[in-house]
Amino acid sequence: MAKVSVMRILMGFAAMVMLLEVVAAVDHTVGAPNGGWDLSTNLGTWASSQTFTVGDNLVFRFDSSHDVVEVTSANYDSCGLGSPISTTVSSPATIALTAAGSRYFVCGRGSHCNQGMKVQIDVVAASAPAPPQTPTPTVPSPPQTTTPPSPTPPTNDSPPPPPTGETINPPSSAITLKMTAGTILGFGFLVMMLLPL
Numbered sequence: 001m002a003k004v005s006v007m008r009i010l011m012g013f014a015a016m017v018m019l020l021e022v023v024a025a026v027d028h029t030v031g032a033p034n035g036g037w038d039l040s041t042n043l044g045t046w047a048s049s050q051t052f053t054v055g056d057n058l059v060f061r062f063d064s065s066h067d068v069v070e071v072t073s074a075n076y077d078s079c080g081l082g083s084p085i086s087t088t089v090s091s092p093a094t095i096a097l098t099a100a101g102s103r104y105f106v107c108g109r110g111s112h113c114n115q116g117m118k119v120q121i122d123v124v125a126a127s128a129p130a131p132p133q134t135p136t137p138t139v140p141s142p143p144q145t146t147t148p149p150s151p152t153p154p155t156n157d158s159p160p161p162p163p164t165g166e167t168i169n170p171p172s173s174a175i176t177l178k179m180t181a182g183t184i185l186g187f188g189f190l191v192m193m194l195l196p197l
């Protein structure tokens with residue numbers, strides 16, 4: 001019986017890990033949602049609207065009048081097609097972003113690159129647990145014996161005064177991350193409880 005419980009916990013944990021991986025890797029469909037890998041999409045604007053993180057994928061979807069050529073920075077600037085890093089002619093072309101740094105993609109057909117069908121992808125490192133830092137010395141706060149709080153009438157319906165000098169607006173991405181982690185944990189435990197054994 002104990003063995004079964006351990007199995008259940010392990011499987012639930014595995015489900016959580018898998019979910020985390022699914023959430024962590026993002027597929028960026030180039031130009032989406034309002035455009036694509038074509039001549040009419042402002043690919044620079046699209047790229048700057050995205051955050052490319054190591055582990056994400058680029059997905060180029062295109063018709064047969066285009067292809068995807070990964071080139072060097074120099075060739076990107078000049079639309080040169082010599083010695084390409086890779087060439088993909090069939091859609092979709094999925095490019096794994098495996099390292100931090102810049103990657104350069106152009107269309108190799110006709111003069112499409114010179115017409116603007118090119119995109120630079122700046123990949124940032126995945127947010128990892130912060131490396132161990134030298135502990136900041138905790139400065140003991142001086143005893144606050146100065147002004148006592150202004151006496152507020154003890155009414156029950158007066159809301160507490162807002163805390164001053166404290167920012168309570170963390171970046172929305174942090175909120176999203178926490179919510180996602182919470183959702184994953186909750187879902188993982190749900191899976192753990194529902195696993196047929």
Ligand SMILES: [Cu+2]
Nearest residue numbers: 066107109112
């Ligand atoms: Cu093209």
